[in-house]
Amino acid sequence: MSYREKIVELLHEALFITESELSGELQDMTPLLGTGLDSLGFAILVARLEEELGFDPFVEMDEAVYPRVFGEFVAIYDKHSTNH
Amino acid sequence: MTSTLPTINLYEVLTALPGDRPLLQYEQESLTAAELLERVEMYRQQQAAPSAFVLHAGNPVAALIQLIALDGVASQVFLVPESLAESDDFALLCERFSDYCSASGHKQSGATQWLLATSGTTGTPKLIAHDTASLTRALKHNPERGAGYRWGLVYEPFRFAGLQVLLQSLMAGSELIICHQLPFSEQLSCLRDAKVNALSATPTFWRKVLFHGGLEGTPLQQVTLGGEPVDQTLLDALRKYFPQARLTHIYAATETGVGFAVTDGHEGFPASWLQTGVRSSTGNTKLKETPDGTLALGRPEQMGGEFIDTGDRIERRGERIVFIGRLSGAINVGGNKVMPEEVELVIRQVPGVADVRVQGKGSSLVGELVSCQIVPTSDAPEPDLLKQAILETCRASLARFKVPALIGFTTELETNATGKLVRK
Numbered sequence: 001m002s003y004r005e006k007i008v009e010l011l012h013e014a015l016f017i018t019e020s021e022l023s024g025e026l027q028d029m030t031p032l033l034g035t036g037l038d039s040l041g042f043a044i045l046v047a048r049l050e051e052e053l054g055f056d057p058f059v060e061m062d063e064a065v066y067p068r069v070f071g072e073f074v075a076i077y078d079k080h081s082t083n084h
Numbered sequence: 085m086t087s088t089l090p091t092i093n094l095y096e097v098l099t100a101l102p103g104d105r106p107l108l109q110y111e112q113e114s115l116t117a118a119e120l121l122e123r124v125e126m127y128r129q130q131q132a133a134p135s136a137f138v139l140h141a142g143n144p145v146a147a148l149i150q151l152i153a154l155d156g157v158a159s160q161v162f163l164v165p166e167s168l169a170e171s172d173d174f175a176l177l178c179e180r181f182s183d184y185c186s187a188s189g190h191k192q193s194g195a196t197q198w199l200l201a202t203s204g205t206t207g208t209p210k211l212i213a214h215d216t217a218s219l220t221r222a223l224k225h226n227p228e229r230g231a232g233y234r235w236g237l238v239y240e241p242f243r244f245a246g247l248q249v250l251l252q253s254l255m256a257g258s259e260l261i262i263c264h265q266l267p268f269s270e271q272l273s274c275l276r277d278a279k280v281n282a283l284s285a286t287p288t289f290w291r292k293v294l295f296h297g298g299l300e301g302t303p304l305q306q307v308t309l310g311g312e313p314v315d316q317t318l319l320d321a322l323r324k325y326f327p328q329a330r331l332t333h334i335y336a337a338t339e340t341g342v343g344f345a346v347t348d349g350h351e352g353f354p355a356s357w358l359q360t361g362v363r364s365s366t367g368n369t370k371l372k373e374t375p376d377g378t379l380a381l382g383r384p385e386q387m388g389g390e391f392i393d394t395g396d397r398i399e400r401r402g403e404r405i406v407f408i409g410r411l412s413g414a415i416n417v418g419g420n421k422v423m424p425e426e427v428e429l430v431i432r433q434v435p436g437v438a439d440v441r442v443q444g445k446g447s448s449l450v451g452e453l454v455s456c457q458i459v460p461t462s463d464a465p466e467p468d469l470l471k472q473a474i475l476e477t478c479r480a481s482l483a484r485f486k487v488p489a490l491i492g493f494t495t496e497l498e499t500n501a502t503g504k505l506v507r508k
Contacts, residue, residue: 017487018484032295040450047453048490056315058449059317059447
């Protein structure tokens with residue numbers, strides 16, 4: 001399973017846990033605020049990804065880079081996967 | 085906490101400000117110092133001077149007017165944040181307020197006592213009495229410099245952190261942009277449109293700002309963090325995004341009414357402060373480590389001088405002291421406190437759960453998340469079904485941030501020599 005697929009799967013799980021709904025279709029240019037997840041939901045997504053993938057790129061970053069859209073979020077995981 | 089600090093009166097602070105100084109923006113309303121003063125005086129004329137008063141923050145402009153009008157007039161004022169007014173604890177705290185007033189009696193003169201509710205770290209919230217001098221002790225009182233600042237208010241005005249922002253802008257005559265009532269994305273546009281250049285918020289709020297963007301190009305000169313432990317990653321990111329801003333993290337507690345600020349851009353605080361205390365323009369705060377490994381703060385001499393245990397565990401890392409969580413095991417989810425026992429009690433009611441341990445799991449985005457380990461009974465449903473039942477039960481009786489974000493299963497929970505659950 002690619003990181004993208006894993007992220008989409010766990011994003012839906014985080015939506016379920018926080019009783020939120022995906023607002024519209026999930027695309028690379030979807031702003032993270034527009035995915036339906038709030039900050040608690042994102043925190044759950046990042047924590048679940050850490051459980052499943054074994055790393056949290058937002059802890060390991062040498063230089064803080066924060067994604068704004070869904071595509072950038074996936075790219076950060078792809079980039080950090082090379083360290084693991 | 086009643087102090088022997090020099091008396092400060094908010095009405096006098098307001099009258100001393102230049103009348104044309106813009107002071108307040110809330111929704112469509114904006115007020116100068118003179119306009120605010122006029123409203124305060126109107127309130128004073130219309131209302132009989134009360135002895136004890138329960139002041140709601142529902143409309144923050146009206147609340148600020150009353151706060152100023154009542155200072156030095158009322159004996160005791162209970163400051164009620166909106167979130168408290170809606171909670172189950174409100175009735176109980178009203179009773180406590182009434183008991184407190186009967187015990188203290190009506191004073192003909194002297195400083196008004198402000199009663200603030202703690203966030204309930206140790207279960208039921210408590211009322212803590214302050215006077216204006218103790219509340220404003222750490223604030224800057226320089227209307228000349230204050231003219232250059234526009235503060236954004238994203239905290240509830242009648243919680244300790246919000247009150248500090250509100251009083252800071254009044255004391256320094258800086259304009260206050262109130263936007264705590266808006267959803268996050270609208271808060272950002274409000275802060276941007278108003279050209280706010282000073283903002284105090286939790287680390288979780290700042291991570292959200294960085295994560296979602298929206299304050300780029302805002303002329304922030306002051307970035308203040310408080311209410312949760314601050315980590316180096318966040319400080320570095322804020323330094324990068326707001327290079328011109330002064331970065332301050334505040335360590336303060338409603339209970340103590342004292343605290344200190346760290347401005348060197350590093351997480352924690354210098355280890356040497358445990359010997360020297362923290363010197364600032366407003367006095368010296370003594371710090372020490374308790375036998376439990378927590379931080380105790382000394383009140384200033386004028387406020388009694390004794391040490392108060394904050395319950396925050398500390399650890400030495402090189403030349404710094406960093407915070408590593410609460411002694412009580414309380415979990416801090418984006419500034420909201422969760423007691424593990426409260427969540428455990430709810431989960432134990434779920435059929436199929438033999439035992440449970442709830443603890444904090446570090447989060448790079450909101451500080452901590454609620455995590456639980458479940459020991460299922462032998463006849464428990466499938467893990468997925470049990471998980472769903474746990475979520476449903478928790479949602480029905482707990483605030484959203486208390487609902488476990490992570491649910492795991494195990495066969496046994498670790499206990500210590502006294503048979504208690506090991507929480508770390």
